[in-house]
Amino acid sequence: MTTSLRSTLDFLLYDWLQAESLTARERFTDHSRETFDAVLDTCERIAREKYAPFNRTVDVQEPHFDGEKVILPQCTYDARQAFADSGMLSAAQDYELGGMQLPYVVESAAGSFFGCASISIGSNLLTTGNANAILVHGTPMQQQVFAANEFNGRWAGTMCLSEPQAGSSLSDIATRAVPDVESAAAADGMVPWDQDALGPRYRLRGNKMWISSGDHELTENIVHLVLAKIPGPDGKLVPGVKGISLFIVPKKLVDIKGNLTGERNDVALAGLNHKLGWRGTTNTLLNFGEGKYPVRAEQGGGLDGHGAGAIGYLVGKPGEGLKCMFHMMNEARISIGMAATMLGLAGYYASLDYAKTRLQGRPIGEAGKDASAPQVRLIEHADVKRMLLAQKSYGEGALALNLYCARLVDEGRTGNAEAAAQARLLLEVLTPIAKSWPSEFCLEANSLAIQIHGGYGYTRDFPVEQYWRDNRLNMIHEGTHGIQAADLLGRKVVMQGGAGLKLLASTIGATIALARQRPELSAYADQLAQALHDVTAATQAAWSTGNANEALANAVPYMQAFGHMVLAWMWLDVAHSVLARDASLSIAANAGRLSAARYFFRYELPKIGAWLGVVATRDATCAAMAEDAF
Numbered sequence: 001m002t003t004s005l006r007s008t009l010d011f012l013l014y015d016w017l018q019a020e021s022l023t024a025r026e027r028f029t030d031h032s033r034e035t036f037d038a039v040l041d042t043c044e045r046i047a048r049e050k051y052a053p054f055n056r057t058v059d060v061q062e063p064h065f066d067g068e069k070v071i072l073p074q075c076t077y078d079a080r081q082a083f084a085d086s087g088m089l090s091a092a093q094d095y096e097l098g099g100m101q102l103p104y105v106v107e108s109a110a111g112s113f114f115g116c117a118s119i120s121i122g123s124n125l126l127t128t129g130n131a132n133a134i135l136v137h138g139t140p141m142q143q144q145v146f147a148a149n150e151f152n153g154r155w156a157g158t159m160c161l162s163e164p165q166a167g168s169s170l171s172d173i174a175t176r177a178v179p180d181v182e183s184a185a186a187a188d189g190m191v192p193w194d195q196d197a198l199g200p201r202y203r204l205r206g207n208k209m210w211i212s213s214g215d216h217e218l219t220e221n222i223v224h225l226v227l228a229k230i231p232g233p234d235g236k237l238v239p240g241v242k243g244i245s246l247f248i249v250p251k252k253l254v255d256i257k258g259n260l261t262g263e264r265n266d267v268a269l270a271g272l273n274h275k276l277g278w279r280g281t282t283n284t285l286l287n288f289g290e291g292k293y294p295v296r297a298e299q300g301g302g303l304d305g306h307g308a309g310a311i312g313y314l315v316g317k318p319g320e321g322l323k324c325m326f327h328m329m330n331e332a333r334i335s336i337g338m339a340a341t342m343l344g345l346a347g348y349y350a351s352l353d354y355a356k357t358r359l360q361g362r363p364i365g366e367a368g369k370d371a372s373a374p375q376v377r378l379i380e381h382a383d384v385k386r387m388l389l390a391q392k393s394y395g396e397g398a399l400a401l402n403l404y405c406a407r408l409v410d411e412g413r414t415g416n417a418e419a420a421a422q423a424r425l426l427l428e429v430l431t432p433i434a435k436s437w438p439s440e441f442c443l444e445a446n447s448l449a450i451q452i453h454g455g456y457g458y459t460r461d462f463p464v465e466q467y468w469r470d471n472r473l474n475m476i477h478e479g480t481h482g483i484q485a486a487d488l489l490g491r492k493v494v495m496q497g498g499a500g501l502k503l504l505a506s507t508i509g510a511t512i513a514l515a516r517q518r519p520e521l522s523a524y525a526d527q528l529a530q531a532l533h534d535v536t537a538a539t540q541a542a543w544s545t546g547n548a549n550e551a552l553a554n555a556v557p558y559m560q561a562f563g564h565m566v567l568a569w570m571w572l573d574v575a576h577s578v579l580a581r582d583a584s585l586s587i588a589a590n591a592g593r594l595s596a597a598r599y600f601f602r603y604e605l606p607k608i609g610a611w612l613g614v615v616a617t618r619d620a621t622c623a624a625m626a627e628d629a630f
Helices: 002-016 019-024 033-060 074-085 104-118 125-137 140-151 321-357 382-414 417-458 464-475 481-492 495-515 522-542 548-552 555-581 588-616
Strands: 155-160 176-179 201-212 221-229 244-250 252-254 260-264 267-272 283-288 310-315
Touching: 002 019, 002 033, 002 104, 002 321, 002 382, 002 555, 002 588, 019 033, 019 104, 019 382, 033 074, 033 104, 033 464, 104 321, 104 382, 125 140, 125 155, 125 221, 125 310, 125 321, 140 155, 140 221, 140 244, 155 201, 155 321, 176 221, 201 221, 201 244, 221 252, 221 310, 221 321, 244 252, 244 321, 321 382, 321 417, 321 464, 382 417, 382 555, 382 588, 417 464, 417 481, 417 495, 417 555, 481 495, 481 548, 481 555, 495 522, 495 555, 522 548, 522 555, 522 588, 555 588
Parallel strands: 155 221
Antiparallel strands: 176 201, 201 283, 201 310, 221 244, 244 310, 252 260, 267 283
16 A cells, blocks of 8 residues: 555656655755655654554444543544644644744645544644634634644644534524623632733533534544634624634633643533444534533633633634634645545555455457456456546546645745745645545545455445545535535635636636647547636536525536546646656556546546536426425
8 A cells, every 4th residue: 555655656746746746845944855855754663554454443442431531442542642742733833833844735635644544543633723714713812822832732632613503504503602701810820821811701502413523532632623703792692703702712721821720621522423434433412501511600610600611712803703713624624534534545555455466367369268267357348447547537636736835835825926826826725625525436436446446445444435424424514415415516616706716717727728739638638628718608507696595506516527627637747747658658557647637637627518418407306306206
């Protein structure tokens, strides 16, 4: 597994994305190809030793609650500790925060080893995203107390959005946050924190559902980022998303130096959700302010009136919770896209190994009619090659897309003003694709991996069924498929007068122009140009009436077509890079990349016509279906 993955990462990072050129920028001057490789080596080793051998263990030994705490297998503790000790939690952060100031694209590439080895163990992405959100929107003291202790591995972080009655509809959340008017002074100076330093203090009451890593004993504390509504003067919650604010709610209370006070905050585990996949990661229902862990009076608490509830500290301004949280959500969406990608590649590597060794059947034609002739390996059958090539094109194409998006993050942070602005705009458009396309098509890759294994693929004797189960969750993680599609067609491609879509079109156009200069790629360049034209035309046709219900009725087919166009662009750009460095295709891996590109253009890109057809005509077959007709 790791040899193939490392070879692919090296090509994409260095030959295609030119990651080494980032070392010329002030932020990365201490780095070189050698330091980047050292990070990749370390993560590859930890993934091989601490994650991969226990992927099945954590799937079978699911988390359970003994009434006091969550029980996890020892291998989860060991893997998490090894990851924290590696410094990867703060890999891209400033030196002052204990970070390495690595480019985000290198951090993403290094993190891919863990996703391939065991996504179920690798539940660290929310901690980093949580800390990053606090860095951007929190007060200096919040950054020092909470973010810094997440980056150094002492504490973990979560994202608490959904509620049992609301699901993905954040406008309907009902968790309340009221100012903690039982002030610190009321405790006669006994409160060991500065209320103003950690931010305005509130009391939260409500329930949050589907919280990944919501409770465990892997770290000494857990920092919850919680969306809640502050009631208006009349005591009522403001409807919609405008009334949503963001709060830091630690599992255990702390002082301004980051020390635990010994007091448990009123955040209670109400239950564990037992999911189809990602079984090694706790998924929880949390109750805030139910009184199971009442905060003592000397901690500024009490059980009556405004004193009841879990203590939380406001992040940013009241009513701007979604703005603050979206910083974390967008980062998490790219990470989920990478998780889906690595599961797809894990299945590909497993089925490729199986196809190379499993004897099954004989060739088609005269040579295969002799029953006494020896059987051939699965990989010698054309249809098995088709399934392997599909997986390769999905997985390696998705990896290219996610690393490209990570490279845009670096450009947005360290490029000149114009380049940074363009990178951020392009990333806005590509984020729904980076999350959702791998979640759908790398899941399909896992299905093909099962198919190649035949009956064995459905058993737990082989890992591919677990890869499929783990990957099936990613179409829901961090915004469902439908939500991402509505975001793409309803907002991203029309915002700023369509500036993002125009920028994407010009960027793709540059690749097309380069590819047309090579005879081997000119036909594919023309095909991509036509796909880009068709997507643009369908976008305009969908919105031609100005009716959002009509335009968005087929948002998912639009996203599928848009994603296929983007992946074709990735493969054309990769293919051009391959030929620029190895025109004779003397290296087998480069020949494989070109074959995957050829497959995508011949087998996959032609599919977009049917998807765009219903988008352009604003087909109402689904939307107009009467409920009783179902």
